Amino acid sequence: MTSYGKQTVTVEEQKGHSLTLALMVASTAVGGTVQYGYNLAITNAPTVYIQKFINETFQERWGVHLEVYKVTLIWTFIVSGFSLGGLIGALLAGPMSIHFGRKKTLLLNNIFLMSSALLAVTSRTARSFEMIMISRFLVGINAGVSMNVQPMYFGESAPKHLRGAVSLSSAVFTSFGVVLGQVVGLRELLGCESCWQYLLASNAVPGFIQLFTLPWFPESPRYLLIDCGDKDGCLKALRQLRGREVRTDELDEILQEQDEAQGKRTQQPWDLISDCSVRWQLISIAIISSAMQLCGNDSIYFYASYIFQEAGISAEHIQYVTIGTGACEFTACILCNLLIEQQGRRMLLVGGYALMTCCAAIFTVALSFQDVVSWMPYMSMVCVFTYILSFGMGPAGVTGILPTEIFNHTARPSAYMIAGSLMWLNLFIMGMIFPFLVNGLGQFCFMPFGVVCLLTAVYVGLVLPETKGKTLSTITNEFRTLNFHKQESTEPKSKQAHDQLSVVFHSIAL
Structure with missing residues (x-):
């Protein structure tokens, strides 16, 4: 008990x-x-x-x-x-x-x-x-x-x-x-x-x-x-x-967030854009949400059929092998779910994008020598599955969590609007330009994706603080040093009112 x-x-x-x-x-x-x-x-x-x-x-x-x-x-x-x-x-x-x-x-x-x-x-x-x-x-x-x-x-x-x-x-x-x-x-x-x-x-x-x-x-x-x-x-x-x-600590966290939101209206997207106190939070979700689509993971699904065909798989069996790509990402997301509270958000993001960068480079080499070396098509297949696995174990899962963890209650809906809009806009752009990338760049078509993955991994490693197991106030305080270049206290101004409300709320709960 x-x-x-x-x-x-x-x-x-x-x-x-x-x-x-x-x-x-x-x-x-x-x-x-x-x-x-x-x-x-x-x-x-x-x-x-x-x-x-x-x-x-x-x-x-x-x-x-x-x-x-x-x-x-x-x-x-x-x-x-x-x-x-x-x-x-x-x-x-x-x-x-x-x-x-x-x-x-x-x-x-x-x-x-x-x-x-x-x-x-x-x-x-x-x-x-x-x-x-x-x-x-x-x-x-x-x-x-x-x-x-x-x-x-x-x-x-x-x-x-x-x-x-x-x-x-x-x-x-x-x-x-x-x-x-x-x-x-x-x-x-x-x-x-x-x-x-x-x-x-x-x-x-x-x-x-x-x-x-x-x-x-x-x-x-x-x-x-x-x-x-x-x-x-x-x-x-x-x-x-x-x-x-x-639990009293959970009630305290909700009450603290209520106290910080008290008297504030719900922020609109344009409010966030002009708010210096969330500048780096907004930059972070904009970069990471855009990278979700610009990394080329969804595009690789379309390219998979060609790769499997080049590897010698018959046309009637390609549909079954393609299911393996989806199953690969599903398995990776489950593994990420098990690891996220142990390894943290930043580690999974950096590790996922770093592995995708390596896969994009190897994939380019494999495509370049696919007609020369007999076993290169199989290397391409390995790259496809590894790329998808890396995406599923990091970016696919962690990206959707960040707006909840780094924005307060009044800013959270607008933060998701901005992140979601960028994700869908980039998905549309990628769907339109990917065929031209393949035709124009040939075997080098995945190099732009590799560059996106590399830059995103560097940004996350240098800028984004770890949010695992932290309260919103702690996370906000870490971003405050980036937003204002100095450490400031995030202690609520109405601490006494918060304590009084907490006592009343806990008495009701008990």
């Missing part, structure tokens, strides 16, 4: 409420970041069939047979619609999470998803490729909102010693969504010509699971106390997530 103040908690109760937290995470993620990974993957299998459908539609309407490049251009707009929708979703995430709360935003977000699925499943009958385009845009909005709000909800609901692992589960579920999308997209399942419309609409299933399960779990305790002023609701949420074990 464990005692905290007047409370006595059995080991069984602790396990039971750890299970509650785990179920909350699963319920949130299945309709959240799973959608991002899933919708990235499911468009690969039906590419040829949808392009054929586009051509047939033009012939039926106007009697025009499109040239290949015109079909490819329309397909590019369909694919890029997902990124543009994600950018809009990232911009909506901040206002929605403030106005509706974290949990309700995630539930309302399914409106975009269900509308997208309805358009996708009826597009073939309606003979409209425009419906597919709108469908991808709407599901992009859904992914953009969930990619921002979910890590915020997790970071504000998890205890400090599990904050990193719980927040990192967003990346685990994203990679799981990629694998799931690759499996469902197999020709033997929904990746065949007769079923592509059902494949595009299958993302509604995880959405329904979330709609039926998430209402049973509480809102973010920090949102309830700081934004809504609901002390009783905050305590009820904490008890539901922790059991009867409501």
Whole structure:
């Protein structure tokens, strides 16, 4: 048995409420970041069939047979619609999470998803490729909102010693969504010509699971106390997530954050940009969020098929080997989840980007000698898997945690808006320029990615402080030396009022 103040908690109760937290995470993620990974993957299998459908539609309407490049251009707009929708979703995430709360935003977000699925499943009958385009845009909005709000909800609901692992589960579920999308997209399942419309609409299933399960779990305790002023609701949420074990140090941390946010309005993105006290926090999330896409990890998925073909794998088996790339990132994210509270955030980021830099260099050499040395294609395959593994063990998981840990409650929604917008914007840019990089640079096409990884590793190693197990005040104090070039106390000015409120809050909790 464990005692905290007047409370006595059995080991069984602790396990039971750890299970509650785990179920909350699963319920949130299945309709959240799973959608991002899933919708990235499911468009690969039906590419040829949808392009054929586009051509047939033009012939039926106007009697025009499109040239290949015109079909490819329309397909590019369909694919890029997902990124543009994600950018809009990232911009909506901040206002929605403030106005509706974290949990309700995630539930309302399914409106975009269900509308997208309805358009996708009826597009073939309606003979409209425009419906597919709108469908991808709407599901992009859904992914953009969930990619921002979910890590915020997790970071504000998890205890400090599990904050990193719980927040990192967003990346685990994203990679799981990629694998799931690759499996469902197999020709033997929904990746065949007769079923592509059902494949595009299958993302509604995880959405329904979330709609039926998430209402049973509480809102973010920090949102309830700081934004809504609901002390009783905050305590009820904490008890539901922790059991009867409501630790005084956790209450103190929430109260301190409330005290620091008292009298301050929620900051808008332009407020953060002009605020000198968060200058380096903002620079850090801008660089690290941009590097997530500019490192080329998503692009390497598209290049993988060519590499596997050059390695001698038959065309009919490439789809199964490609699943291995998604499974590789999924495994790496799980390992990162186990290591993050031991190794810390900075170590995983620096190590991940440093390994990716090495892989990009070796990959370039392997591509250069692929036609000369017989075993070089297999070296390319090793580089693909190692690159993805390095990404999954560091950048994929840690990046989404940082805004929660380095920004206070009033700045956090806007920080996620900025980080998410940069991520989606760079994803769109990479999707548009990657074919030109391959054509223009040839075997050197991954050198720019290697440079991005190297510069990001150097920046993180020199600038970003470690946030593992630290309170927001401690982290803010470390950034203060960068922002103002001197050490200043972060002791709350209203310390006496905070202590009085703490006594009242603890008495209610006990």
